[in-house]
Amino acid sequence: MDGQRVVTDPRKILINVTKTKLNNQSSQCELFHEHLTEALEEIWTDCDEWHTVDWSQHAVRFIGRMSASVFVGPELARDPKWQELILSSSMNTFMGIRSLRALPAFLRPLVHWFLPELRKCRQQIRLARAMLQPIFDRRGYGQSQSIEPGKMEKFEDTIQWLEETAAGRPYDAAAAQIAFAISAMHTTSELLKQSLLDICMHPDLIPVLRDEAQKAIEECGWTTAGVFKLQLLDSAIKETQRLKPGLLVNLERKALQDVTLPNGLTIPRGTNIAVDASIMWDPAIYPNPLSYDAYRFLRLRKSGNTAAALASTSPEHIAFGIGKPICPGRFFASNEVKIALAKILLTYDVRIPEGITPKIVEMGFEMLCDPDAKLEVRKRKD
Numbered sequence: 001m002d003g004q005r006v007v008t009d010p011r012k013i014l015i016n017v018t019k020t021k022l023n024n025q026s027s028q029c030e031l032f033h034e035h036l037t038e039a040l041e042e043i044w045t046d047c048d049e050w051h052t053v054d055w056s057q058h059a060v061r062f063i064g065r066m067s068a069s070v071f072v073g074p075e076l077a078r079d080p081k082w083q084e085l086i087l088s089s090s091m092n093t094f095m096g097i098r099s100l101r102a103l104p105a106f107l108r109p110l111v112h113w114f115l116p117e118l119r120k121c122r123q124q125i126r127l128a129r130a131m132l133q134p135i136f137d138r139r140g141y142g143q144s145q146s147i148e149p150g151k152m153e154k155f156e157d158t159i160q161w162l163e164e165t166a167a168g169r170p171y172d173a174a175a176a177q178i179a180f181a182i183s184a185m186h187t188t189s190e191l192l193k194q195s196l197l198d199i200c201m202h203p204d205l206i207p208v209l210r211d212e213a214q215k216a217i218e219e220c221g222w223t224t225a226g227v228f229k230l231q232l233l234d235s236a237i238k239e240t241q242r243l244k245p246g247l248l249v250n251l252e253r254k255a256l257q258d259v260t261l262p263n264g265l266t267i268p269r270g271t272n273i274a275v276d277a278s279i280m281w282d283p284a285i286y287p288n289p290l291s292y293d294a295y296r297f298l299r300l301r302k303s304g305n306t307a308a309a310l311a312s313t314s315p316e317h318i319a320f321g322i323g324k325p326i327c328p329g330r331f332f333a334s335n336e337v338k339i340a341l342a343k344i345l346l347t348y349d350v351r352i353p354e355g356i357t358p359k360i361v362e363m364g365f366e367m368l369c370d371p372d373a374k375l376e377v378r379k380r381k382d
């Protein structure tokens, strides 16, 4: 799969762009806010009567739109054809991987050519190439030609950063965009979906979170400094991620040689291993671990625990991974989710329809937000 290959490419072009460029943009929060505002107006409208929205679908579209504003720049981010392409290609990749995993390993190199989802992925890579080409032409990029970084016109998007980081080495720009979508969209939108559902299931939080957001934005605007001030919101999201981390096991690896652990246990070569995420529900670490406590990480943060912020990680909270391959997109994802929640709470009244309790769905190792989750929303009076 082309998108997957870009992430595992040993030259690490995409990973380096994510680490060095993606988290370093001062204008990023404003851009996220601008695109989310447009998406909310288009999708949730200005209607000030309660109406039901398909939260499960809309959260993905909000994250897709915010992410695309930085991945491909405003022009493609606003293009409905690009939005559709990115959403469906990442879904097709996930479904294709699920279908392949159900087959014996020896059949996969052959069968993947015939699986409908993966055939669709290949068509979509071709479409992405065609849609990116006019931008490449306008900017004068060529996949095999080297442009001296200092001589490039500046664009603040991954199309440019990939070109700079590749520095003349061949790479597949379309596959890289699909790879960004695969890495970023599903994970981040799952976190956004469940965080808002958890907040709505604890409606006392809403006025407190609104107040925090109002003050932060009045003082600093939709900037990195403003988002940093959303500390209760940060804590609430991290609590959601603790209770529903996305995966029941994380950090999947294969032992390439016999490995003897400090306790003497030997993992034989060829063994597949993963880390059990249930440490995040250990009562010795998190008192009352199965209850949602939006203030839990705020209290820890105030007591000086440096790992208590959403984008931080520790052996007790591994939803963003840990160690060398820790998620390099975690700051980007945290900013997106915080901006989306603050903006939604400031602009809309939000509630879960009466009589409904959203369920978390476990599928294999995945922990998914209720795929049928609906919300009732109405625009707040200014």
Ligand code: HEM
Pocket: 007, 014, 015, 018, 022, 180, 183, 184, 185, 187, 188, 189, 191, 246, 250, 251, 252, 318, 319, 320, 321, 322, 324, 325, 326, 327, 328, 329, 330, 332, 333
């Ligand atoms: C809530 C959102 C996200 C979650 C929960 C998440 C989770 C993770 C985890 C657990 C890993 C490590 C996997 C391992 O060690 O086996 C990882 C790696 C990675 N993530 Fe994320 N991620 C999120 C968002 C993003 C975003 C927004 C991007 C890019 C913009 C991104 C890009 C990557 C990349 C490139 C890697 C591979 C790093 C490497 O191999 O060195 N992620 N992510």
